[in-house]
Amino acid sequence: MKKRFVLFMSLFLVLSLALMGCAPKAPAASKTEGSAEDEFKFERKIELVCPWGAGGGADSTLRAFASALEKEIGVPVVVNNVEGGGGVKGVEYSAKQPADGYTYMLGTQSLLLVNMQKLSSVDIYKEFIPVTKLVHDTNVIVASSKAPYTNFDELVEYIKANPGKVKCGVMTITGVDAFTVRETFEKAGVDVPLVAFNNGAELNAAIIGGHVDLATVGPAEVKGLVDSGDMRPIIVASEKRLxxxxxxxxxxxKGIESYLGPMRGIFAKQGTPEAAIKAFEAAAAKAHASAEFQEWMKTVALDQRAGYANAADFQAIWTEQNETLTELFNKYNK
Incomplete structure (x- = not known):
């Protein structure tokens, strides 16, 4: 009898354990969006590609931003100038890098114009994602201080008296700077041929040396040369004076609706993890708002137009710019 009882209890215990094993388990706590597990942590240096050379507005903007970003993002941030082909080489270099969240590219509307001409094997509009807009610069047409004209009216009269003689240097024949020249002088009733240069330093030297008559530049790029008396600003492509x-x-x-100016922003290659883009965007917002970057923008007159935009707003702006420049491109390239 005692043996039967022990056997019964043993069987009961085994059956109970088996039933417990089949019982449904409590659901694990779900991972909520934005939790610590979702956050992207940068663990090595970030590369910011500048598709243009040193000495220009794109390069100076990116370097000022990189300095502020490094303080916010917690890893080294390096600028890599990959110049050539009006931005094409930098774009194609960026497109070949891994989409792992550690390579980003500076871009302006000039790259949209490169795309329209099909000068790159990369579809810039489709293959890069707007991440954050940094600044909206203003184009200024400048001349050598030795030029026989001191203001826009005198320049226009000189061009009329010397057709075809006055030429303007730009970074890209079909860039935003070139469209500024075309719009401005077309509405003034004169024609100014364009000459392309590889970088800002080369263009500045050509103006000072008298090898080209005019240049379209950002005010910060030539402030020192204007202050020293080597260059003379002629007109600002803006609604109001700087x-x-x-x-x-x-x-x-002057009643001339010519206001194009380069918008400089950061782009990521398609396929870059969304978490990495959001982490970069958040750090970029803090860097842009930092006292260091804000003071730099004020110093170089980049505080005159709304500069910063987050990813969603920048995407809308980028789409609008693509439509606007497509119209201008078709107009000037019939």
Whole structure:
């Protein structure tokens, strides 16, 4: 009897354990969006590609941003100038890098124009994602201080008296700077041929040396040369004058609707992890708002137009710019 009882209890215990093993388990805590497990942590240096050479507005903007970003993102941030082909080499280099969240590219609307001409094997509009807009610069048409004209009206009269003689240097024949020249002088009733240069330093030297008559530049790029008396600003492509050069007329006050200026922003290759893009975007917002970057923008007159935009807003702006420039491209390339 005692043996039967022990056997019964043993069987009961085995059956109970088996039933417990089949019982449904409590659901694991679900991972909520934005939890620590979802956050992207940068663990090595970040490369920012500049598709243009040193000495220009794109390069100076990217270097100022990289310095502020490094303080916010927690890893080294390096700038790599890959110049050539009006930005094409930099784009194609960026497209070949891994989409792992550690390589980003500076871009302006000039790259959209490169795309329209099919000068690159990379479809820039489709293969890169807008991440954050940094600045909206203003184009200024400048001349050598030795030029026989001191303002826009005198320049226009000189061009009319010397057709075909005055040429303007630009970074890209079909870039935003070139469209600024075309719009401005077309509406003034004169024609100015364009000459392309590889980088800002080369263009500045050509102006000072008298090898080209005019140049389209950002005010910060030539402030030192203007202050030293080597260059003379002629007109600002803006609705109003710039505080940096208050004596220089703006196209708006001359009744000339020519306001194009380079928007500089950061792009990521398609396929880059969304978490990495969000982490970069968050750090970029803090870097842009930092006292260091804000003071730099003020110093170089980049605080005159709304600069910063997050990824969603930048995508909308980028789409609008693509449509606007497509119209201009078709107009000037019939």
């Amino acid at each position: 505080p940096m050069i208050p004596d220089v007329e703006a196209t708006g006050e």
